[in-house]
Structures are given as structure tokens and as C-alpha cells.
Amino acid sequence: MKTAKFGGSSLASAEQIRKVCDIITADSARRLIIVSAPGKRNADDTKVTDLLIQAAEARLTHQEGVTQLGRVEARFSQIAEGLDLTSSDLAPIIEDLRERLQADTTDTALYMDTMKAAGEANCARLTAAFLRHQGVDAHFVDPAEAGMILSDEPGNARVLRPSYGRLRALRDRSGILIFPGFFGYTEAGRLVTFPRGGSDITGAILAAAVDAELYENFTDVDSVFVASPRLVENPVAVSEITYREMRELSYAGFSVFHDEALEPVVRAGIPVAVKNTNNPAAPGTRIVPQRVVGEIPVVG
Template identity: 55%
Template sequence: MKVAKFGGTSVASAEQLKKVANIIKADPERKIIVVSAPGKRFKEDTKVTDLLIALGERALKGESTDEQLTAIINRYKDIAEDLNLSKEIVDEIAENLKELVNSDCSNKERFMDRLKASGEDNNAKLFANYLNSIGIAASYVNPKEAGIIVTDDPGNAQTLPETYENLKKLKDRKEVLVVPGFFGFSPEGNLVTFSRGGSDITGSILAAGVDAELYENFTDVDSVFVANPNIVENPKEIKELTYKEMRELSYAGFSVFHDEALIPAFRAGIPVCIKNTNNPSAPGTLIVAKRDYSKEPVAGIASDTGFCSIYVSKYLMNREIGFGRRLLQILEDEGISYEHMPSGIDDTSIILRENQLTPEKEERVLKRIKTELNVDTISIRHNQAVIMVVGEGMTSYIGISAKATAAFARAGVNIEMINQGSSEVSMMFAVAAEDAPKAVQALYNEFFANTKEQEMPLVLEMK
């Protein structure tokens, strides 16, 4: 059995849904299908999820929602008509949307969760209807029926352990099962969504629950690339990489795969293949537990902007018991999470997402650190980018970090911070946001252009 998830662009129109149906026909082992809400049909188009968010925001303000509601219903209507489906499925979707937008909105988060989830939910109903209309026995399966039980944290649900036992019963079903992605239900029965892009998570959960042979994640690219194609022209494709490498790359800006989605598949030991709905014969990128690092110790280069760094210095900081705990407690008190925290004996830096700081909160945090921890120096740098060089094979080869820093130097990029995780899967560099594109290009040239001429010496391990 294979679980196949199809992203927003793969299910954006009738033409795309026909391609999905052909992919299902081509392999009878594709028994569980996870669908997203309809995405963009063309560059200037609007995703259905974004339309639903706008609809919900107007409803919460008590404003007229007729225009937004009609636009969403018409998206499904256009798809249904182009697939020659009966009017009943469109009427069912329209009735569901009207009921949702007029439902109790006293709890804003729950109201928005219900509304956002309807994008995937109604698309799953429509697609199951279409499969049956062309002779493929299929059933729509609601996440509650499937048994996807999650924490009661609107917009940020986490899967509960009993889910995987519940999902085993789906293995006995003979027909194709169409499951909406992006949401589950709390033990109390509340609908709760995963974070944005969470249909990937649903697919991974289902693959783990039914012990699938393979989890296929269909999107609109042939494979994962070693660098962002918007920065590097015609970057190399990645044929194979590990769970850990993909997790690091997703975190650092690779938008192909949701960064939380690999965890269920990883724990269950299920390989994941990223494939292209528009070119299903392409082999795609396979994500596995281990790969051959001998040719390419570096798997990829990722970058993301929108960071800032708080620099703190205090003489003999390393001898002050509890300093780090009290520093992080200030961030916790202000509801701020941090990304990286490289430290020296007298100083430390905290990298965090810039959007967590309002001017007032920033002033308060800096003042508290200065006064409560009695630091010598404190400053903050805005408009930072994080560049990640990722590869589980880096520990077995000499000179990776030297090559990276040399590439930065040749490109004239100033490195403001370096950090390497204890797992040594990745190296993180903080640079000014405007320098990120040329930093990525320089690293690509160093590690992936003319790779035959740049083979790295192996580290000789002591036995």
C-alpha cells in the first residue's frame, strides 16, 4: 500500500484532478489519497485557503461575506462542471460553507480552524465523487472517522499516539480512500488544524498508521533541488537524501515539504518520495534513513530571511550559574521562541524570528536583559538571513567548513555568526539579508559546480 498526498497546485483545477486520477489508475497500490485545498491555477490566482481566511476575517468583523463566499463556491463549481459532476456535490459544498460562515464565532480560533479546514474537506468530497464517476471505487474519509486524534491547540495541532492504532483499520478497506489533509480532531471532538501547509503532516501520519510501503508527496516540481532555483540558475536535482537532511533543509527555507511532516514517516521507517503531478514518470527525490555520502557529502544549501540576533556580553558569563536559564526565561515570559544560541565564554547570541518582536516588546526585552542580568553589552541586529549548509556526510570529510568560509570571502559576504549543531548535520551562517542570494550562489559554486574536480578527502577514523 502507498499513501499519496497531492498539494494545492496538483488539485487546483479540473485538469489537474484528472492528472491525479490518472496517477492513481497507474498504480493500484496507491490506496490512500490525501488532498490539499485548491491552490493557484496561475501566478496571479488566489489559493482557496487564502479566500477562506479573508472570508473568516470579514465574518468576525460582522461585515458582508457574500462576495467572498460566492468566489469560493464558484471555484468548486468550476471544477465540478469541468469534471461533468452532478449539481448535488456543489450544492453540498455550498451548504457546508454557508453553515460554517454563519456558525458560532465567539471563539475566533476555533471558528477560523473550522473555516480553513473546509478547503481540504470539501475538495476531498469532490474528488472522491469524481473518482467514482470515472469507475474508480472511492470513499471520502473524514479525519474523525479515520481516527486522527490531535492536541487541542488551534492552528498548531500535534498528533496524539492513539492515532496510529486507530488508523490501522484503514488497511482493511478495499476501495481508494480520499482523506482531507490539514486537520484532525481533539479527544473532546473539536476540529483542530495543523500549522499552515499541514496536509503534508496528514499524509505522513497516514503512511505511518497503515505501515505503508511508500509515502509519495506530489507537488509541482520534478524533485528537490540542492539550492533555490530562484537564486541559482538550473541547480542540480537531489536524487536521494536522508530524513535529517530534509528536515534541516525544510526548516531553513525549502518550501517543497512541511518541516514537521517527516517525523511520523521517519519514526516508522517509511521512505518518502517527492514527485511531480505534471510529470509523474520523473523519479523524484527519495528521502530515506541512510544514503551514500561518498560523492556528495553536502546534500543541499538553504536560506531564509526574517531573522534578527540579540548579542549579549558579560565578563565571566561562563562561571555564572543559571545565566542561560534566566536569559531564556525572559524570552519565555514575552512569548518568544529562539532558533539558535551560539555562545562563547563571555558572550552569547540569540537568533530569533523577527516577526515575534514589536517595537515595544523589543525595547522591553532588551531592557530586562540589561537590568536583570546586569550584562556589560547588549545589542540587536535586524534584517538577518540564515544560510544552512546541510549534509550528514560532512563529518566524514575534511575541510567542509573551510571551503564554505572561503566561498563567502570570495563573494565578499561578511559572516556575522557561525553555528554547528551537535548532530553535525548542518552548519548555520548568519549574514545580512541583502547578502543571502550571493552567499547561496557562492556556496553552490563551491560544493556543486564541477564536483568531480572538488572531491573532498575522507576523515580517517581511529579503530
């Protein structure tokens, strides 16, 4: 079983989600899929998570937040239409968004987490629905039901050790499993989120829990580079890198994903592949426990 995580830019539109689903179905071993919330479609766009935060902040400052939430509903509606989904696919998503907006605001941190997590949860529902419409045996997985148990630290939660045993049961499920990233539940049943970028953490936890043969992290770059492409023209692409070298690049600010997101797969010794959703044929970068040192050092 391979575990594959897709970032927000990979899920920003119906066109992108179609690409993602093509990638998923191209390899029968890709059965546990982690999705982020829809990201930016262009430089001037706003991520769905940021729209949700705006809606939550409006509600917490004694505004209704309906106008702000309407932008989120419009994004999901546009994606659903582009995927040729039905009103019965979209209706539960709109209902979920509105219920979250009206949730109890007594604990503002928990309320913010409830709102922020709506992007991942409903993107997972849309992705699973589209795959089913394509005749694929696909299932949305509820993190609470699956056993993603986290510490009671809203916005900064950590996975608890019992989660791994519970999540391991996902190996035995049939079909393609679509799992929302970024959040889980406390032992008391409260929704809490990882730090921002937490879908990477979810992906690594699940890869370790099911003892995946490979954890694929799909993003919008062809590989890991020794310097940021935004700062250096034609930086050297890295075909293979160790966990330690990846951490050093992370400290330098060039990481593709959060450094702490590697910890579960490092402990489990699971290789990671960084791939580009928009260019899946590119070799990407493989992150491994150890490698044969070549002529070009990754860091030095």
C-alpha cells in the same frame, strides 16, 4: 499500500484533478490519498484557503462574508463543471460552505479553523466523486470518523498518540480512500487544524499509521534541489537524500515540505518519494533513513 499526498497546485483546477486521478489509478497500491485545498492556478490567483480566511475575517468583523464566500463557491463550482460532475455532487459542498460561514463565532480561533478546513474537506469530496464517476471504487474519509485525534490547540494542533491505532484500521478498508489533509478533531469533537501546510503532516501521520510501503508527496517540482530553483539557475537535482539531510535543507529554507511533516515517517522508517504531478514519469527524489554517499554531497 502506498500513501500519496497531493498539494494545492496539483488540485488547483479540474484539469489538475484529472491528472491527479490518472496518477492514483495508474498504481493499484495507491489506496490512501491525502488532498490539500485547491491552490493557485497562476501567479495572480488566490488559494482557496486564503479565500476562506477572507470570508471568515469578514464574518468576524461584523460583515456577512457572503461575497467573500461566493468566490470559494465559484472555484468549487468551476472545478465541478470541469470534471463533468452533477448538481447532486456539488450541492452538498455549497451547503457545507454556507453552514461553516454561519457557524458559532464565540471562539474565534475554533471558528477560523472550521472555515480554513473547508478547502481540504470539499476538495476531497470532489476528488472522490470524480473517481466514482470514472467507475473507481473511491470513498471520502471523514477524519473524525477515521480517528484523526489532535490536541486542543486551534491553528497549531498536534496529533495524539491514540490516533495511530485508530487510523491503522484504514488498511482494512476497500477501494481508494480520499482523506482531507490539514485538520482533525479534538477528543471533545472540535475541529482544529495543524499549522499552515499541515496536509504534509496529515500525509506522514497516515503513512506511519498504516505502515505504508511508501509515502509519495506530489508537488509541482520534479525533485528536491540542493538550492532553490528560484534563486539559483539550474540547481543540482537530488535523486536520494536522507531524513537528516532533508532537515538541513529545510533549515536553509529549501524544503519541499515542512520539516516537522517528516517526523512520523522518520520514526516509522518509511521511505518518502517527492514527485511532480505535472511530470509523474520523472524519477523524483527519494528520502530514506540511510543512503550510500555518492560523489556529490547534498549538504556540506
